[in-house]
Amino acid sequence: MKLWASALLTLAVATSTNASSLFDIQGLAIGQASDVNGLTGVTVLRFDKGATAGVDVRGAAPGTRETDLLKPENLVDKVHAIVLSGGSAFGLDSMSGVVKYLEEQKIGFDTGVAYVPIVTGAVLFDLGLGDAKARPDLAMGYAAAKGANRDAMQEGNVGAGTGASVGKIAGMSRATKSGIGRYSVTLDNGLVVGAVVAVNAWGDVVDGKQTIAGTRSEDGKTFISGTDLIMAGANAEGFAGRNTTIGAIVTNAKLTKSQALKLAQMGHDGYARAIRPVHSMYDGDTLFAAGTGEIEVSNINSVGVIAAEVVEQAIYRAVQHAQAAGGLPAASDLTD
Known part of the structure; x- marks a missing residue:
């Protein structure tokens, strides 16, 4: 009880809870490149001075690069970029463009x-929306890395969220357009x-119990519960790796690799x-965590509690800022 009480007290003294305070983290810059016709893209989180990072993969069908080096027992303790990309396995090519620019x-x-440059990252499957031949390549990764800045990060149909969708239990035709989102908390210290x-x-x-974006009814006008469909005996549609939620927790805390791993693990509570459902055989759900080392922390549990909160809120913002594309409506089209 004391642990959770302490964590909740820490949340209570937050000075701000919003999206823009991400750039209060001095070592972070973010760049994105999007193909709005092919509906794919890449998002790059740059750490030019390096950041201690960890990763936790919960989905059964991940597509990743250089995640083994993040294990606490391995030598390298800093990364220079975390890349989130569309394009399924083809999107791994974009990370070579990030390496090229950083070098x-x-x-x-x-x-x-x-x-x-130590560049790690993960990909999601967006080939079922837009043009399946449009993939984030080396040039797109290079452009996203070059364009990284500390001024703004768009949400919705941009970067790795350009071709994202949710609610595919009844098939792609009844899914809802999704995107990329961000959220952050700044404490008094x-x-x-x-x-x-x-x-x-x-x-x-x-x-809670309310669907805010996901599986749509047969007429496409309302949301229904995909979980209820499964429990009623519906056959799951899809194949391994066709989905995947990918993300990164970023903090200015000073972390060890073991603490970064724990942060990523706790952050999955937000997923x-x-x-x-989440972490299914059809998803490759992956979550990174990185610390730039500006602030000493004495209670990693409290940071983990906050991490789960910001991940949850970033997911909500991803679907709230999405716009209709590729023949799929966005949540705002059904709730307005």
Whole structure:
């Protein structure tokens, strides 16, 4: 009880809870590139001075790059970019573009003979919306890395969220357009905890018992519960890896690799609160966590509680800011 009471007290003294305070994290810049016709894109979180990172993969069909090096027992303890990309496995190519740009800027691990940028990331499957031949490639990853800034980050149908959708239990034709969202909390002591999440779930996005984006009725005009369909005996539609929610928790806290891993693990609670069902055989749900080391923290549990909250809110913002595309309506089209 004391642990949770302490965490809730910490939340109570937050000075701000919004999207823009992400850039109170001094070591973070964000860039995005989008193909609005092909409906795919890439989002790059740059850490030019490096950030300690961890990752937790809960879905059964992930597509990732360089996640093994984030394990606490492995040598490398800093990453220079986390990439969230559309394009399924093809989107992994975009991360090579991020590496190329960072090397040109002499950002990376200095080996004495070359700078080697440490770039990790994950992809989501958006080939079922828009043009399946449109994929985030090296050039798109390069452009997103080059365009990274500390001024603004758009939400909705941009970056890794350009071709995202949710609620595919009854098939793609009854899904809802989704996108990418962000949310952050700033405490009185200067600690910032934020999240960026691209929501491309097989399941529905829910707030409590209310579906706010997801599986639509046969006439397409209202939301119905995909979970109820499954419990009533509906055959699940899809195949492994066709969905996936990917995201990153970012904080200015000083973290060890083990603490970054724990933060990613606790952050998945935000996935579970906001997406139902989640972590299925059809999803490759992946969540990174990175700390830039500006603020000392004494209670990683409290940071983890906040992390789950900001992940949940980022998911809601992803569907709230999405717009109709690829023949799918957005949540706002059904709730207005």
